[in-house]
Amino acid sequence: MKSAWKLLLALSLCATQPALASPGYLSRADVREFIDAFAAEHGIEPAVLERVFGAVQYTPAAVRLVGPVPSSAPSPARSYARYREKFVTPALISMGTQFWAAHAADLRRAEQQFGVPPEVILGILGVETRFGQNTGSFRAIDALVTIAFDGVRRQDFFRDELKELLLLAIEKGVDPLSIKSSYAGAVGLPQFMPSSYRKYAVDFDGDGRIDLRGSPADAIGSIASYIKSFGWVPGETATAKVRLLPGSETDLVSGLERVHDIADVQGKGVIFSGAEPPSGPCSIFELPTPGSPSKFVAGFTNFEVITRYNRSTFYASAVLELAGAIRQAHDQVQLASR
Numbered sequence: 558m559k560s561a562w563k564l565l566l567a568l569s570l571c572a573t574q575p576a577l578a579s580p581g582y583l584s585r586a587d588v589r590e591f592i593d594a595f596a597a598e599h600g601i602e603p604a605v606l607e608r609v610f611g612a613v614q615y616t617p618a619a620v621r622l623v624g625p626v627p628s629s630a631p632s633p634a635r636s637y638a639r640y641r642e643k644f645v646t647p648a649l650i651s652m653g654t655q656f657w658a659a660h661a662a663d664l665r666r667a668e669q670q671f672g673v674p675p676e677v678i679l680g681i682l683g684v685e686t687r688f689g690q691n692t693g694s695f696r697a698i699d700a701l702v703t704i705a706f707d708g709v710r711r712q713d714f715f716r717d718e719l720k721e722l723l724l725l726a727i728e729k730g731v732d733p734l735s736i737k738s739s740y741a742g743a744v745g746l747p748q749f750m751p752s753s754y755r756k757y758a759v760d761f762d763g764d765g766r767i768d769l770r771g772s773p774a775d776a777i778g779s780i781a782s783y784i785k786s787f788g789w790v791p792g793e794t795a796t797a798k799v800r801l802l803p804g805s806e807t808d809l810v811s812g813l814e815r816v817h818d819i820a821d822v823q824g825k826g827v828i829f830s831g832a833e834p835p836s837g838p839c840s841i842f843e844l845p846t847p848g849s850p851s852k853f854v855a856g857f858t859n860f861e862v863i864t865r866y867n868r869s870t871f872y873a874s875a876v877l878e879l880a881g882a883i884r885q886a887h888d889q890v891q892l893a894s895r
């Protein structure tokens with residue numbers, strides 16, 4: 558497989574890169590060190606990697622979009638309402654029901670095999686890429702090399718993802734320069750980082766290869782595989798709205814951390830709305846909107862699982878709201894067609 562990759566790489570580079578257009582990264586000691594270490598560890602000719610890295614383009618947008626080191630200064634008030642209105646929209650709900658109709662069999666199969674309901678997969682697909690409309694037009698290697706060597710934060714994380722990208726290309730037998738991604742190196746409809754691609758992606762349409770960019774079925778199965786791996790509990794609610802006693806917010810709001818015993822916080826006056834909360838600890842988080850009262854929500858196991866996709870209460874809340882709206886619209890269409 559490795560030699561096939563080399564051959565492919567050599568052919569593609571001969572065809573498209575008659576000269577090394579951008580040798581900047583190759584002349585750097587830190588990049589040379591990375592290449593030599595990777596080559597030694599994985600038994601690859603350094604020359605093969607040199608040709609790849611010689612074609613890498615510095616991508617300032619990647620550094621800019623990944624952002625600076627978070628400062629400890631107070632940030633302007635964040636607004637969940639503003640975040641939510643980007644994703645829980647009539648357009649995305651409608652696209653979600655259409656995507657459901659078009660891929661109903663794959664979604665059903667994913668639920669049978671992994672226990673993850675269709676609307677959760679669709680909520681993630683909608684928020685991540687608008688059901689495949691925005692999968693990213695950067696070259697993954699440009700984005701990852703730029704952030705790994707010229708970014709201002711999380712360089713270790715992105716160097717690891719760069720290694721994963723190279724290994725992914727070797728395993729798939731494709732030219733690493735051909736893999737497209739977001740500005741941060743996330744690939745395909747589900748926006749998997751290369752490490753997640755290698756670990757959780759599955760061939761769900763049975764054509765013998767995994768294609769997260771071109772195969773909606775592979776994307777559906779891979780999201781379900783990922784969510785199941787992090788402990789999704791079928792049939793269990795992810796969140797419940799809660800009412801807190803005035804003044805107890807500072808003591809009780811735990812953000813992403815699932816540190817509360819439910820009986821214990823009920824004893825402190827927390828009232829859960831809806832059905833009986835599931836067993837196990839919960840988090841309590843705040844969804845603030847400047848000018849309006851904050852919403853307070855309890856997050857259970859399945860909420861934490863969604864935050865494994867993106868460590869943000871805003872993100873997971875929007876995914877679940879979009880999921881719920883798509884489920885409702887889908888069920889209405891089903892009812893009307895009976």
Ligand SMILES: [Ca+2]
Nearest residue numbers: 760762764766
């Ligand atoms: Ca496939």
